[in-house]
Amino acid sequence: MTVTQRIALVASHGDEAQSQLALLKQRYGDTAPEDADVIVALGGDGFMLRTLHRNLALGKPVYGMKLGTIGFLLNPFHPDDLHERLARAQPTIMHPLSMSAHSESGTTVEALAFNEVSLLRQTKQAAHIRVTLNGVVRIEELMCDGLLVATPAGSTAYNLSAHGPILPIGSKLLAMTPISPFRPRRWRGAVLPSTTEIKLEVLDPYKRPVSATADSSEVRDVVEVLIRESVDQTMTLLFDPEHNLEERILREQFTV
Template sequence: MSAERPHQVSTARKFERIAFVASSGPEAQAALAQLTALYGTCDAPDADVVVALGGDGLMLQTLHQHMRTGTPIYGMHRGTVGFLMNEYSINDLRGRLAAAEESMIHPLLMRATDVHGVVHVHHAINEVALFRQTHQAAHLRILIDERERMPELKADGVLVSTPAGSTAYNLSAQGPILPINAALLALTPICAFRPRRWRGALLPNTAFVVIEVLESEKRPVAAVADHDEARDVLRVEVLSDTTIAMRMLFDPGHSLEERILMEQFST
């Protein structure tokens, strides 16, 4: 993301046509029935906004489905984890949508080549992660912008995270929390054995990251872009795809930027 580009703006549009989507849980389905009875619904291609009812899993799924449409997504929490969701209420939904603040996020693009020469191309909103497939630790070579930066990382794996995903798996792996408007990516090892004290790196979001798998027959590795997995990979390329901009809506005072900032002071 460009540091000069505003990432959080107030929307001035009226959201008349709403497409509702919901997870399969009973809370989400009950909310879907309530809201469609009150506000109606339409098909997503005809909608001014998509309202997602569920948890963060549904939000990621919805963002993936509408990645290239430019349609803003507004989530309400009716699931398990709700970091990316607004509070649930049936009252004045169109007023809340009109007052919402918009955060713009860009996904990662993963290009993974497996041992059979098959190339797997997927986008990730949170992170691209490489994992060992067996009891053997992964041995990985890391290049940044075609320059070798680490000849061999011995670990359970490594991940590349966006600012939006920095509070997800990246944080669990002891990676840094990134402000949503930071033009950065987090490169974070997963249970590193050697170098034992390497905690990862902060990279510009223009970086071209290449991770090569060493001893792949003995130490097979899988690559995962959010929920899309490629097995037995040899080489994984990762970069920020600035050709895609996804629009997320948040209630005033509860923007994604504010949530990420608050997470850094949580105990």
């Protein structure tokens, strides 16, 4: 017997997502996220990430259905048997990265990233970045267009486009990947334990300004960025058994 769950329906601003949102509300009802058992998100990966951030404090599981451009973090869209799909769905625990970015103006911005934290040069000048891990300087001066640190869930996104490694879900690893490195030219990045405390210092920030982004939260003119896995904040994504995230990440490694 399937237990009917209270569903909060949310959707991106796309025409198709909004149209299906109205139909699903008529069919399954709609509950406010704070009173729901599960949040169902309609859209693409960008909207899914915004949904995770907006509802982090609620701690409710999120089940996404693809009605957008990219849907790596979502299930295929089908309007039928939603309660049955939710009852069969398998949970994946997401551990976001915690970013603390200190800017040239003296302000500090805290943000979370479910995909990645990235540093990018703001001008035509290459960024110069010192890389310190657990208090030990590993690269005194990295000259590059940027540098990113990705979670397993985010390792198939920007990280993969920058030729970084794909990480299995549950591996307790992070990918550190340079973007167009100039020196050390042969350095292609590193795979780090998720417990690693990362400090990235921007050298010559006035001549070579750098921005830092945690998912969609950007901080300009940073001088130092601290990154670590958040230990007290998690979100749960739900996937159809035949469409689970672990299998899709594995499949990505054999896509040619």
